[in-house]
Amino acid sequence: MIRFEHVEKRYVTGRAALTNFDLEVGVGELVFLTGPSGAGKSTALKLVGLLERPTGGRIVVGGIDLTQVERQDVPAYRQRVGMVFQDHRLLLARTVWDNVALPLIVAGTPRRELKSRLRAALDQVGLHGHEQQRALELSGGEQQRVGIARALVAGPDVLIADEPTGNLDPTLALEIMRLLVAVAQAGVTVLVASHDVHLIAPLGARRLSLDAGRVVGDAVG
Amino acid sequence: MAKLRNAAERRPLRQRALVWIEQHCAAAADACGRLCGAPLASALTVAVIGIALTLPATLAVIVENTRLAARGFDAALDVSVYLKGGLPEAESRRLASRVAGRADVQTTRYVSPDEGLQEFRQWSGLGATLDVLGGNPLPGAIIVRPRATASDPAAIDRLVADLRGLSAVDQVQFDGLWVRRYSSVIDAIARVAQILGGLLAGAVLLIVGNTVRLDVAAHRNEIEILKRLGASDRFVRRPFLYGGVTYGLLGGLVSTLLVELLVVAGGGPVGRAAAAYGSLYKVAAPSGPLVLLLLGGGPLLGWLGAYATTTRQLRKIEPGGGN
Known part of the structure; x- marks a missing residue:
């Protein structure tokens, strides 16, 4: 489902x-990216969400080569990826219903379909x-x-959570x-960045350890 | 790489059309909500746009009215062609018909020597003196009304020169110089109105652009979230475009009302001044095309200003963090 091939990401600062x-x-797999701050966990997720572009190598998600996606096609790609953030990134003044409906509205879902999917x-x-809260x-x-x-809500193929x-x-x-x-058991490929190894150890999922932008360990549990 | 199709593009056309309408309604409602959410700022923006559009519109009304008043001056552009003495009447009439056939001539009227004498007797008050002459010294004449208006003096000059060149013509007289000057002044005012209109249209673009820029900045967080969720620039831009169009439409309405008020306020004194000169002239309200221009041009300028600004601003808002 997700494949990184010799990917490089260097920021304009040179880092x-x-x-x-x-x-x-693989499809429906849950993978945790762990490591200290600056290890590259968030960057890897941003690359999968096309929030950033790699400076080298190739990333393929669901058969789509992300290095070849044109600027105007980025929104259509992002609609296929669910994203969860540490600071939630919600519209705080809006209701739960409004917030959850956003991806469907953005994707052009007819109003009459919203209710059941929400x-x-x-x-x-x-x-x-809690809909109206x-x-x-x-x-x-x-x-x-x-x-x-x-x-x-929009039924993504991939979920990334930072x-x-x-x-x-x-x-x-x-x-x-x-x-x-x-969510992963339901067939969605889930990629989670977390520095809390104690929290994820009991889950028995695959864990990829990163350090200074390199993979230093790949284990289950 | 082939274009990525989003979920909406995979739906049937009818459903996509329905969603398109739903999204536009939502964007329009969102724009109205934003305008109503800051009533004072919105009212000030609308007032500034309205006043900016009023200045050239008022000048346009002045030009329209001056042109209307000048409609009675058509006869002043007539060219009097005096024929050589002794020219047979039949030949004179043939010449009048030939001149009337010219592309640059609207009408001709042949005035025989007898008719000329009668007219002269009527308006000169020298009837008794003319009787002393015993005969009719006046030649036949052709009164030519050019097709060209006062705003095209070169065409009238060409016609006068051609008429002077005719062998049967003794003298050609054209007294429309003052009409030309009057027309030149109106043309100058019209040009000033056009230039001012262009400059103030630019000002409206900047006013709307700046208002929308502030609006985009105030919703930066929301825009960033929408982009993360896969919203296209077109989707994000839509409510701001509706906002710009609404500012322009309301500004155009304010301008139309202000111009109508000015016409009502100024119409009385102008009418009384005209009456003092024995004229029934009344100031005309703004013409239909001018009102349409204000009500259509305002929203168009609003849309353009909003489009240019949001396109530039949205490029700067990327959810990646700009690393």
Whole structure:
């Protein structure tokens, strides 16, 4: 599903975020990218979401060579990828319903289809009944679940999550991680960046260790 | 690489059309919400656009009215062609017909020596003196009305020169110089109105552009989120375009109302001044095309200003963080 081939990413400052980075992730697989700050975890996710472009190598996601995607085609590609962020990136003044509906509206989904798909996504993350609450009124964990519902509602092939539990207490963090495991079990390829190895160890998922932009370990559990 | 198709492009055309309408309605509602959300700032922007459009529109109304008033001056452009004495009437009439056939001549009227004498007797008050002459000293004449207006003096000059060259013609008289000067002044005002119109249209573009730029900056976070979710620039731009069009439309409406008010306010004194000169002239309201220009041009300028600004601004907002 996702293949990195000798990928390099060097920022204009000259700092190398990824060096000769190789990775292969299968359909419906859950992979955690771990490592210290600056290891290249977020950069790898940004490259999969086409939020950044590699400076070398090749990235193929679902058969699409990302180095060949034209600027005008980037929005169509991003609609296929669900993204979850540490700071949730919600429209705080809007309701849960409005926030989760955004990817469907952006993708041109008819209004009459919205209701059923939104309900399904909110049920999946356990937020049924919170539809009309403003995002601002929710707890950190609930906000993150809204973020996950928003990432899933359009039925993406790939879900990327950058430190999704960074701002949460251990109980809520584990809850979010279990949710991501369930998403992967439903057939979505999930790539999660996290520095919290203690949190992800019990999940028994594949773990890729990064350091200074290089893969230094690839293990399960 | 082949173009990536998004989910919407894979849907049937009818459904896509329905979604397109839904998205435009949502964008229009969003734009109205933003305008109403800052009523004072929006009202000020609309007022500035309205006033900017009013200045050239007022000049255009003055030009329209002056041209209307000048319509009665057509006869002043007539060219009097005096024929040589003793020219047979039949030949004179044939010449009048030949001149009337010219492309640059609207009409001709032949005035026989007898008719000329009668007209002269009527308006000169010298009837008794003319009787003393015993005979009719006046030649036949042709009154030629050119097709060209006062705004095309070269065409009238060419016609006068051609008429002077005719062998049967003794003298050609053209007294329309003052009409030409009057027309030149109107043309100059019209040109000033056009130039001002162009400059102030540019000002409207800048006003709308700056307002939309601030609006984009205020919604930067929202735009970044939308782009992460796969929104195209076209999708993000849409509410701002509706905002620009609304500013322009409201500005055009304000301008139309202001011009109407000026016509009402100025119409009384102008009408009284005309009446003092024995004229029934009344100031005319802005013409239909001018009102349409204001109501259509305002939104168009608003759209252009918003489009140029959002296109430039959205390129600067990329969710990657600009690393």
